[in-house]
Amino acid sequence: MASPLQVKLQALSDEYQNLNKELQETVLARQKLEAQKQENLGVQQEFEKLKDDEQIYKLVGPVLLKQDKMDAENTVKGRLEFISKEITRLEEVIKETQGKIEKKRTEIIQVQTSAQAGGAPQAVKA
Template sequence: MEDDRNKLQSLSEALQKLQDDLQGAVEARQKLEAQQQENKAVQKEFTSLVDDAGIYKLVGPVLLKQDKTEAVSAVEGRLDFIGKEITRTEARIKELQESSEKKRVDLLQLQQKLQMAGQEQLEASG
């Protein structure tokens, strides 16, 4: 019975850690999606610019002039990277959700086992 209680505590802690990891992964995905939207907006702006339009990049406190093709290429590269990161993060979220669900089921089964053992003790002593 004591082993089961220790196992219950261990499962509860593992489930909590999975929930924390899951929350972190969801927040990371939200940040990536926000970055993706920002970069898509920039990409859309680039299509409306004339070829010789001045494009400036903020580097620290300084604005540096940048070639349009270079800027377009950088944004496309960022969008590609962000897309891959979103895919990777979504796979991690799915993995964490599955692990979390399995731990939750294990935890519920152990709780039921302990409750039944407790009832049997009560009936035996009563």
Template sequence: MADVQAQLQALSEEYQKLQQELQTAIDSRQKIEAQRQENLGVQKEFDRLKDGESIYKLAGPILLKQDKVEAESTVKGRLEFIGKELERSEDHIKEIQEKLEKKKGEIIQAQAGLQATGAAPGKAAVKA
């Protein structure tokens, strides 16, 4: 029975680690999505520009004039990269969620095994 309780404790700790990993992955995905939204906003601004208007890029404390085609190309490239990162991030989140579900099933089985031995989790069995 002590083995089952130790196994249950280990499974519980692994489950908590997976939950933390999932939260970290979700936070990362949210940051990537924020970058995507920012770049989409920049792309919309480019669409509003009239011919002959200047585009400036902030490089440190200096504003540098930039060619519109080059700037649009840079933003388009960023959006493609961000799209791939979002896809990778979502796949990672799904993978962690699947691991969590599997671990949850293992915990339920361990709890059932512990209950089958006649003791509730955290209580010692009484021998007659």
């Protein structure tokens, strides 16, 4: 039968792995947003090159629809604002998760140290 110390160590290890998985998923989401931001910045730069009388078309399913330049520019601007806010939010989540991971790592080390020192009763309280 597993000792209370081993059970606690296993639980901490599982939490640590879950936090690492959460961090990886958040980093991937941030990378996707960064790619979308770059795409939209490219579109915005293309809009700047256009003359006022040139036509803009939007792909909707299999059909190209004529779109007003001002509407298109506002849509891209709105996307960029949203994406930037989401990136900022995800960066905060990443920092928070990294802090949790560091705390969990410290807990695991403390439990392992107390187990090696033979202080099992003290480790269970932590």
